[in-house]
Amino acid sequence: MKKNMVYFVLYIILIVELLVVITERDELQAVEYEIRNKMLTTLAENYKSDIYLSIPEKESEYSLGAKENVRVVLTPIGLTSEKEKENIEFFIDIAEDSKNIPPNWPKGGINLSTLNEDYNIEKEEGNGVFIAKFSRIGSYKFVAYCQVQRVLPEYLPENLLEELKREVGENLIKKSNLEDFIINAKSFGGLEKKEAKIIF
Structure with missing residues (x-):
């Protein structure tokens, strides 16, 4: 029983760590997307000027x-x-x-x-x-x-x-x-x- 509890706790920890990694990845992608959009907007304004x-x-x-x-x-x-x-x-x-x-x-x-x-x-x-x-x-x-x-x-x-x-x-x-x-x-x-x- 104790062994199963240990595995369950480890499983929960892994799930939490995975969620943290996914969240950080999504945040990084959002930042990259924002930078990309700003770069394209700036370039477009330069060429339209x-x-x-x-x-x-x-x-x-x-x-x-x-x-x-x-x-x-x-x-x-x-x-x-x-x-x-x-x-x-x-x-x-x-x-x-x-x-x-x-x-x-x-x-x-x-x-x-x-x-x-x-x-x-x-x-x-x-x-x-x-x-x-x-x-x-x-x-x-x-x-x-x-x-x-x-x-x-x-x-x-x-x-x-x-x-x-x-x-x-x-x-x-x-x-x-x-x-x-x-x-x-x-x-x-x-x-x-x-x-x-x-x-x-």
Whole structure:
């Protein structure tokens, strides 16, 4: 009888220990699930967020006949990966309220695939650089924007990646704000006359 009681007590202890282990496992899984959901939510918000275009130098000067072309840096803000930096596209056109249109400016503006010998866009470490030379004096106002297709992280397990796709959608394209800038093309060929002063 005593032997049976001992076995019964041991059985109860084992059951209690097993319940403790199961409870701890369930609590751990609940914490992991919460962390996973927060991570997916944060990632989804990042990929859904807008991108912005910043042009640090809003007004530039250019001397006609200068050996160096004028360069205007276009900085995208809100990219999430190196892949997006590689895929970012830039678009520039003459602003509707520009008083002048530069010679040889292509109709519809320029992007990375529609360039000419006078106006060009290059990419440098995720930034765009507008490179131009002018043959006529004038103040030229341009408007620019950038656009990117969001690239989801490849490091995620397939099931999490599928959930993220459901959250943000596939082939999600983000377009930035419009940002304008001005280039003043001037001729500095003449010598400035200075008043002669005679000191006695």
